[in-house]
Amino acid sequence: MSGMNPKSANVGIVIVSHSPLVAEGAADMVRQMVGDCVPLAWSGGNAEGGLGTHAAGILAAIERAWSDAGVAVFVDLGGAETNSEMAIEMLGEPRSGRVIICDAPLVEGAVMAAAEASGGAVLARVVATAEELSP
Amino acid sequence: MLANSALIGGLIEVCREAIAANADHLSELDRAIGDGDHGTNMRRGLEAVYAERNRLAELALPKALEEIGFTLVMSVGGAAGPLYGTLLIAIGRQLDGANGQHDFARALEHAIDAVARRGRASPGDKTLLDVLYPVHAEVVRRAGLAGISEQAERAASLTFGMRAMRGRAAFLGDRSIGHVDPGAKSCALLTAAICRFLEEQCPA
Secondary structure (H helix, E strand, O other): OOOOOOOOOOOEEEEEEOOHHHHHHHHHHHHHHHOOOOOEEEEEOOOOOOOOOOHHHHHHHHHHOOOOOOEEEEEOOHHHHHHHHHHHHHHOOOHHHHEEEOOOOHHHHHHHHHHHHHOOOOHHHHHHHHHOOOO | OOOHHHHHHHHHHHHHHHHHHHHHHHHHHHHHHOOOOHHHHHHHHHHHHHHOHHHHHOOOHHHHHHHHHHHHHHHHOOOHHHHHHHHHHHHHHHHHOOOOOOOHHHHHHHHHHHHHHHHOOOOOOOOOHHHHHHHHHHHHOOOOHHHHHHHHHHHHHHHHHOOOOOOHHHHHHHHHOOOOOHHHHHHHHHHHHHHHHHHHHOOO
16 A cells, blocks of 8 residues: 655556555556656555455555546456446546556556656556557 | 334344354355455445444435445445445435435336446346346335245355356356355345345334
8 A cells, every 4th residue: 555656747557456465566566667757556455454455445546646647547356446446436526537447467557557657648648558468 | 114213223233144144155155266255345344334333324214325335335345345335325326316206126226237337247147136136026026025035045046057257256167157156145145134124124
């Protein structure tokens, strides 16, 4: 549940995994690539820290990685996607319209999206870059 | 006629009991074809709702259902949280907009469709929808509480022969056949608990 994000005009990245270790590890790889110039946060595990996902944690991660340019969310398995959709709805209009769940592999997608975001690309471009990874 | 607060409080209590008594069984079903946490997730959710029962019981029924839905979303985790949460939030909002004309069957239909959209699932995919749709059909034909409850149990059993198309179980393909879906089972257990409670409290 990390994410120390300076205010940034760049698109933010959120990583959601059933495993806190996977989420944190993927975030570390993103951070290594882009440093602090992309807002970044992760949510991993259920409310008790075990394997799973939970909407409240994802909502908090989106808040931490918030950028007015939008936020790209990367998820691993089904529940991560369903809970992310729920979290985005709870964010409410108009911000919910600026958060997109990417259909892309978690690690590769997040790293490539962050690289794109670090160059100032708009949300649609960041998402498209990540989704090119999906066949 | 049961007072509103006793109705809400009672429903919360029987649902919590039904899940608590069957949590291990639900997790066991989930271990066979999923990640094995459905029982513990549902128990966590129902305990969170139970902890708020006094506040919830003071609300009008539609608002209480909506709030229970939000609590489930925030506490259950897994796919079940958003699915059950969506169901209750949608029923609550639909009843609230009904101008006092509480058409439960229509509200339920609307809510089940919302669950199907949330999970991108259809009937026959081996999910809780395979209990919800048959339950709705019984409500529409005014089958009575015992009939609804029996149909829910029967519908859950029928998921045994289905091949999972959604969720973690879908990764198993044909190997998902021969197991009752845990979400369908929890849905049947909750339906039965609610019907039993209503039957005891408001005999026809």
